[in-house]
Amino acid sequence: MNKSGRGAWPYLFLTPAIVLFTLFLAVPIGYTVWLATRRTKVSGLGLGRGARKEVFVGFDNFSAALSDPELWHGWLRVLGYGTLVLVVMLGLALLFALLLDSARARLARFSRIAIFLPYAVPGVAATLLWGFLYLPSLSPIRDVLDVDFLGASTVTYSMANVAVWGGTGFNMLVLYTTLRAIPRDLYEAARLDGASELQVALRVKIPILTPAIILTTVFSIIATIQVFTEPTTLRPLTNTISSTWSPLMKVYRDAFVTGDLYSAAATSIVIAAISLVLSFGFLRVVRGRAFGEG
Amino acid sequence: MATTHRATTHRAAAARRPWGVAPTGLLLLGAIYCLFPVLWVLIAATKSPGELFTTSTLAFGTGFADNVSQLFAYRDGVFWLWAANTLVYAGGGALLSTAVSAISGYALAKFRFPGRNLIFNLLIGGILVPAVVLAIPQYLLFSKVGLADTYWAVLLPQILHPYSIYLARIYATAAIPDSLLEAGRIDGATEWRLMYRVALPLMVPGMVTIFLFQFVAIWNNFLLPFIMLGDDGKFPLTVGLFTLLQSGANQPSLYNLILTGAFLSLVPLIALFLTMQRYWKTDLSSGAVK
Numbered sequence: 393m394n395k396s397g398r399g400a401w402p403y404l405f406l407t408p409a410i411v412l413f414t415l416f417l418a419v420p421i422g423y424t425v426w427l428a429t430r431r432t433k434v435s436g437l438g439l440g441r442g443a444r445k446e447v448f449v450g451f452d453n454f455s456a457a458l459s460d461p462e463l464w465h466g467w468l469r470v471l472g473y474g475t476l477v478l479v480v481m482l483g484l485a486l487l488f489a490l491l492l493d494s495a496r497a498r499l500a501r502f503s504r505i506a507i508f509l510p511y512a513v514p515g516v517a518a519t520l521l522w523g524f525l526y527l528p529s530l531s532p533i534r535d536v537l538d539v540d541f542l543g544a545s546t547v548t549y550s551m552a553n554v555a556v557w558g559g560t561g562f563n564m565l566v567l568y569t570t571l572r573a574i575p576r577d578l579y580e581a582a583r584l585d586g587a588s589e590l591q592v593a594l595r596v597k598i599p600i601l602t603p604a605i606i607l608t609t610v611f612s613i614i615a616t617i618q619v620f621t622e623p624t625t626l627r628p629l630t631n632t633i634s635s636t637w638s639p640l641m642k643v644y645r646d647a648f649v650t651g652d653l654y655s656a657a658a659t660s661i662v663i664a665a666i667s668l669v670l671s672f673g674f675l676r677v678v679r680g681r682a683f684g685e686g
Numbered sequence: 687m688a689t690t691h692r693a694t695t696h697r698a699a700a701a702r703r704p705w706g707v708a709p710t711g712l713l714l715l716g717a718i719y720c721l722f723p724v725l726w727v728l729i730a731a732t733k734s735p736g737e738l739f740t741t742s743t744l745a746f747g748t749g750f751a752d753n754v755s756q757l758f759a760y761r762d763g764v765f766w767l768w769a770a771n772t773l774v775y776a777g778g779g780a781l782l783s784t785a786v787s788a789i790s791g792y793a794l795a796k797f798r799f800p801g802r803n804l805i806f807n808l809l810i811g812g813i814l815v816p817a818v819v820l821a822i823p824q825y826l827l828f829s830k831v832g833l834a835d836t837y838w839a840v841l842l843p844q845i846l847h848p849y850s851i852y853l854a855r856i857y858a859t860a861a862i863p864d865s866l867l868e869a870g871r872i873d874g875a876t877e878w879r880l881m882y883r884v885a886l887p888l889m890v891p892g893m894v895t896i897f898l899f900q901f902v903a904i905w906n907n908f909l910l911p912f913i914m915l916g917d918d919g920k921f922p923l924t925v926g927l928f929t930l931l932q933s934g935a936n937q938p939s940l941y942n943l944i945l946t947g948a949f950l951s952l953v954p955l956i957a958l959f960l961t962m963q964r965y966w967k968t969d970l971s972s973g974a975v976k
Contacts, residue, residue, distance in 0.1 A: 401793075401797065401877040402793040402794075402797035402799045402802070403799065405789045405790065405792065405793035405797075405881065406789075406790055406793050406794070406805060408786045408789065408790070409786055409787075409789075409790040409809060409846060409851060410805070412786065412842075412845055412846035413808065413809060413812065413846055415842075416820065416824060416842065416843045416845075416846055417812050417815065417820065417846065419823075419827065420819070420820045420823035420824050420827060421815065421819060421820070421823075423823040423826065423827065424819055424820075424822070424823045427823070484716070487712070488712075488713065488716050491709045491712055491713050492713065494706070494709050496706035496709050496710075497706065497709035497710050497713055498710045499710060499713065499714065499717075500713065502717065503713035503714060503716060503717040505960070505963065506716075506717035506718075506720050506721050507713075507716045507717055507720045508959075508966070509720055509721065509724065509956065509959065510720050510723075510724075511902070511959075512902060512952075512955040512956050512958070512959040513724070513906075513952055513955070513956075514905065514906035514908070514923070514924050514951070514955075515906060515908060515924075516908050516924040516925075516927050516928050517924070517927060517948050517951055517952060518723070520927060520931055520944065520948050521723040521724070521726070521727050521948060522723060523931075524727075524730070524941070524944075524945065525723060525726065529739055529938065530730070530738065530739070530743065530941070531743065532726065532743035532744055557719070557720065557723070560716075560720075561720065565966065569967065589706075614814070614816060617816065618816050618817060618818055620818075620908075620909055621908045621909065624908075624928070625908075625928055625931065628931050628932050628935035628936075629931075629935050640818050643818055643822070644913070647822045648913070653822070653826070656822055657822065657823070660816075660818045660819045660822060661819065663816060663818055663819070664815065664816050664818070664819045667814065667816050668814055671814055
């Protein structure tokens with residue numbers, strides 16, 4: 393690493409990223425905040441020019457968003473759905489990664505590729521596949537199991553299944569890659585001391601995996617809070633999913649159906665704030681990684 | 687290739703140990719669970735509308751060719767258009783994204799300059815911003831400049847990808863020796879030349895990985911094109927399939943069309959996925975593919 397900055401070159405190389413960052417990240421965020429603190433005020437009968445004015449209303453939209461029962465229901469639904477998805481998906485990802493790395497599994501390569509395959513299936517297509525698999529008229533599963541997958545009480549589980557199916561493979565790969573980077577003699581030492589495969593997994597591998605598990609958890613939380621594609625795609629197949637099933641669906645409806653941009657902006661900031669609070673651990677994990685230089 | 691060597695010794699070691707029924711069985715169960723819907727849609731896509739509801743759910747049908755020609759005839763071949771659009775968005779977007787990420791990663795890894803950490807942290811902070819906060823104002827801003835409902839509205843917001851910049855920086859740190867850059871500088875090469883003659887060629891394997899992940903991410907994106915586009919001639923496959931489902935969910939006679947569309951939209955990605963196996967790495971710090 394040379395001490396000088398080589399003048400303007402690094403800045404020149406970073407110009408495209410900085411321009412894109414400004415246009416598609418900084419400005420939109422600023423615009424959202426600006427919208428979230430304003431409202432259209434109608435004076436008189438709301439007719440004629442100047443009868444509708446945008447005025448500053450401070451935190452009114454936020455307090456409205458926070459006290460909106462519909463949105464709270466959405467949060468509760470996503471909390472239930474998200475907990476289910478995170479626990480099952482990351483649990484399975486960890487289990488499969490440890491099994492792949494264990495010396496005793498056969499057909500590991502085939503299984504690894506098969507379990508990672510759903511990653512290449514778009515969320516819309518995944519929901520569509522499972523949606524049809526849930527339909528009584530088509531489903532091979534219904535031939536065996538007599539369960540109504542699209543009922544009011546089961547639809548959340550059915551949706552969680554789609555997310556688990558789509559997300560397990562990627563998280564498994566992250567954890568498995570981390571495991572493969574560990575020097576093998578670490579386990580050999582434990583095995584010579586008479587530790588079983590299971591003890592090695594629990595006492596040696598899982599502690600080493602902890603940062604990677606935290607990382608995948610944070611990314612999964614951010615993704616799960618924004619759940620939109622699956623419930624939106626499943627809606628045409630069942631009447632148990634409302635147009636405001638998840639907070640993000642409500643943002644979409646406010647912005648593009650009812651045309652209340654201000655409330656949509658405030659709600660999206662609330663969603664972002666909750667994501668940020670939950671994912672603050674992430675940067676601390678990343679910061680621990682060496683970049684080769686400080 | 688270091689990984690192969692390690693894998694071979696690992697396999698040899700595995701061969702000496704007894705193999706467990708439980709680990710193998712559990713992995714196969716996982717594999718069956720993951721493959722089942724894909725295999726089922728392959729079977730369902732071969733059935734004529736009549737066969738779909740009458741024949742056994744796991745038996746192949748005879749209507750695949752009919753389904754495909756029906757799908758391509760659907761609204762004057764709009765499905766082809768969706769497929770082409772998806773290629774433009776995913777291919778073009780991933781190429782631009784990889785270029786920007788690689789150059790940014792190189793600059794952040796190999797130069798010291800005032801504001802470096804600030805710029806890096808700002809760019810990385812973008813990972814934490816949920817797409818929802820951006821999509822609506824992005825739509826409004828595109829509307830203001832008259833670019834909503836154009837290809838640009840879907841392409842441009844997906845070029846900057848903070849996580850790819852982070853990966854590119856790690857990769858550049860590991861793959862480009864400082865001594866090589868110094869030697870080039872002593873020989874009087876310009877920084878521009880060093881970047882595209884020395885740095886970028888060394889970063890190619892990492893760039894392939896970044897390209898693949900971005901390609902899949904853009905291909906699979908639904909929210910952004912769903913918000914930005916109104917004209918279905920510009921839809922990518924995801925939004926197209928969704929509208930197909932919306933119009934056909936209550937008409938079982940259209941189910942074979944929807945299932946065939948879903949199946950055909952999976953084929954290219956799965957092919958890419960299987961042919962590029964060795965580049966799907968989530969850890970770029972190990973010097974990756976040699």
